[in-house]
Amino acid sequence: MPELPEVETVRRDLEDYLVGASFTDVKFIDFKNVAPEATFLAKYLEKAKVTALRRKGKLLIFDLEKAGDTDKHLLIHLKMTGQLVYQLGTQTKAGGHSLSELDTKSAVGGDLPNKYTHAIFSFDSGGKLYFNDLRKFGYIKLSDTAELEKTLTANYGPEPLEKSFTLSWLTSILAKRTAPVKAVILNQKLIAGLGNIYADEALFIAGINPGMKAHKIKPAKIEALHEAIVRVIKRAIKSRGTTFRNYVDGKGNKGSFIKFLQVYQRQKQPCLQCGETILKAKVAGRGTHYCPSCQK
Numbered sequence: 001m002p003e004l005p006e007v008e009t010v011r012r013d014l015e016d017y018l019v020g021a022s023f024t025d026v027k028f029i030d031f032k033n034v035a036p037e038a039t040f041l042a043k044y045l046e047k048a049k050v051t052a053l054r055r056k057g058k059l060l061i062f063d064l065e066k067a068g069d070t071d072k073h074l075l076i077h078l079k080m081t082g083q084l085v086y087q088l089g090t091q092t093k094a095g096g097h098s099l100s101e102l103d104t105k106s107a108v109g110g111d112l113p114n115k116y117t118h119a120i121f122s123f124d125s126g127g128k129l130y131f132n133d134l135r136k137f138g139y140i141k142l143s144d145t146a147e148l149e150k151t152l153t154a155n156y157g158p159e160p161l162e163k164s165f166t167l168s169w170l171t172s173i174l175a176k177r178t179a180p181v182k183a184v185i186l187n188q189k190l191i192a193g194l195g196n197i198y199a200d201e202a203l204f205i206a207g208i209n210p211g212m213k214a215h216k217i218k219p220a221k222i223e224a225l226h227e228a229i230v231r232v233i234k235r236a237i238k239s240r241g242t243t244f245r246n247y248v249d250g251k252g253n254k255g256s257f258i259k260f261l262q263v264y265q266r267q268k269q270p271c272l273q274c275g276e277t278i279l280k281a282k283v284a285g286r287g288t289h290y291c292p293s294c295q296k
């Protein structure tokens with residue numbers, strides 16, 4: 001699943017091509033997660049110009065301008081298996097979930113549209129943006145500013161790299177909760193954009209057992225966790241995300257953060273710090289990787 005660093009990479013890559021371009025035509029194919037109703041949304045987007053491409057957590061936000069109206073925003077969430085592919089002439093930029101682990105060409109969409117294409121956005125630049133989604137959990141939505149602000153406030157906490165993600169914020173959200181620390185830091189309403197890979201890595205760096213009850217963590221460890229979350233996300237964005245079999249970035253390249261992974265998907269291998277065997281367990285409903293010796 002694309003996480004914050006992967007979605008940020010897609011955003012940065014698409015920004016150059018889409019900001020300043022206007023939609024000329026929009027088609028939805030066999031896709032229900034569209035709001036408002038597909039024909040209405042398609043009609044609104046015609047001649048609407050993209051003025052900015054933003055992101056909050058894993059949500060992509062296209063700011064729009066149409067005939068003086070700047071109150072509308074197009075929201076795209078890739079969820080588990082969503083992918084965006086932009087084609088202009090012979091150029092292809094793709095990001096999100098890859099449809100193939102072996103074939104680079106189909107990893108960035110292959111011939112488009114394909115059977116997973118659920119939306120095609122055409123632009124006055126001649127480019128086309130394809131939204132492909134294997135499992136159709138992603139969504140596309142038109143929102144006005146007030147509704148968008150409401151959604152963001154209700155569903156997204158501070159991001160790791162925002163100023164509002166302070167040590168005192170992390171301390172306060174952990175102190176109030178008896179759930180496992182991993183469940184708390186994965187909760188998007190408390191910290192936006194931290195997903196499974198980076199949560200496991202940050203807890204390892206901080207030396208905290210993922211199953212530890214949040215309110216029992218000592219201040220020194222909370223400080224270490226705060227630092228670790230910021231460091232991991234910064235480095236992951238710099239590396240253009242992490243690539244396993246199912247993720248390619250906005251240029252069709254694989255993210256290189258994989259070389260920095262210390263516990264994620266390293267179960268049964270020796271801990272890089274102490275040599276103990278890395279374990280995998282279910283915590284907060286997610287496959288969780290940790291060293292039983294370094295993480296108490």
Ligand SMILES: [Zn+2]
Pocket residue numbers: 271272273274275276291292293294295
């Ligand atoms: Zn260890």
